[in-house]
Amino acid sequence: MRRAPPFPAASPGRGRSRRRLSGRPIPWAFVLDELARLYQNGDWRIPYLRAHAEDPFQVLVGTILSQRTRDEATDRAAAQLFARYPSVSALADAPLSEIERLIRPVGFYATKARGIRATAQAIRDRYHGEVPRDLDALLTLPMVGRKTANCTLVFGFLEPAIPVDTHVHRIANRLGAVRTGTPEETEAALRATVPRDLWIPLNPLLVQHGQNTCLPRRPRCERCPLVEVCATGIRWKAQGAHGSGKGRGPLPGAR
Numbered sequence: 101m102r103r104a105p106p107f108p109a110a111s112p113g114r115g116r117s118r119r120r121l122s123g124r125p126i127p128w129a130f131v132l133d134e135l136a137r138l139y140q141n142g143d144w145r146i147p148y149l150r151a152h153a154e155d156p157f158q159v160l161v162g163t164i165l166s167q168r169t170r171d172e173a174t175d176r177a178a179a180q181l182f183a184r185y186p187s188v189s190a191l192a193d194a195p196l197s198e199i200e201r202l203i204r205p206v207g208f209y210a211t212k213a214r215g216i217r218a219t220a221q222a223i224r225d226r227y228h229g230e231v232p233r234d235l236d237a238l239l240t241l242p243m244v245g246r247k248t249a250n251c252t253l254v255f256g257f258l259e260p261a262i263p264v265d266t267h268v269h270r271i272a273n274r275l276g277a278v279r280t281g282t283p284e285e286t287e288a289a290l291r292a293t294v295p296r297d298l299w300i301p302l303n304p305l306l307v308q309h310g311q312n313t314c315l316p317r318r319p320r321c322e323r324c325p326l327v328e329v330c331a332t333g334i335r336w337k338a339q340g341a342h343g344s345g346k347g348r349g350p351l352p353g354a355r
């Protein structure tokens with residue numbers, strides 16, 4: 101494990117609400133280096149997403165399908181849907197009953213079928229069939245909230261944005277980078293404190309960390325490379341739990 105660099109100095113002159121939502125300074129480049137080493141066997145500065153960039157429309161619709169749904173079900177529904185209706189115009193004209201049948205593996209499929217067709221129609225009618233490359237414009241579309249809009253920017257357009265899902269929200273709080281109660285607050289605090297050139301890899305790396313190591317109920321601090329820069333990990337070490345097994349349960353302040 102590499103030694104952590106000194107914490108960066110806190111930025112002066114921050115506004116009141118930013119001070120309240122933001123936590124301690126975090127060496128984000130170090131965090132991303134370590135997570136890329138752990139999960140990608142590589143360097144996040146090589147824009148690996150470029151090789152995985154997808155059709156913005158399919159990213160947008162796929163993210164709507166993924167809401168409150170397991171990844172496997174989302175993948176199955178998206179594959180069935182896009183095999184039949186791969187484009188904005190095709191989905192905008194599709195019969196509702198057929199969309200429902202194709203996306204039945206996902207939760208709330210009837211609501212989502214209406215929503216994704218309305219989204220396709222809005223893109224066709226208001227944006228000449230092109231997914232808008234702009235956060236505010238994306239947020240005007242049916243069923244598109246901040247996470248979906250930010251995912252579309254990052255994974256569809258490779259635009260800097262910070263999609264905050266449950267993993268990003270939880271880990272940012274455990275690190276002590278933010279002190280927030282909602283994903284929206286977390287996004288605002290991260291946008292204010294994380295350097296913009298780190299925004300694109302932030303979500304994919306923290307999601308992998310949340311799925312594999314910083315688990316929702318039992319963060320595995322004993323095998324985490326961030327333990328020296330993480331507020332929760334530092335507390336876990338201070339409790340003398342290292343190697344004793346005590347640190348494997350939920351920690352105070354862990355969410």
Ligand code: SF4
Nearest residue numbers: 314321324330332333
């Ligand atoms: S040290 Fe523990 S709480 Fe902190 S990021 Fe790692 S696993 Fe999560």
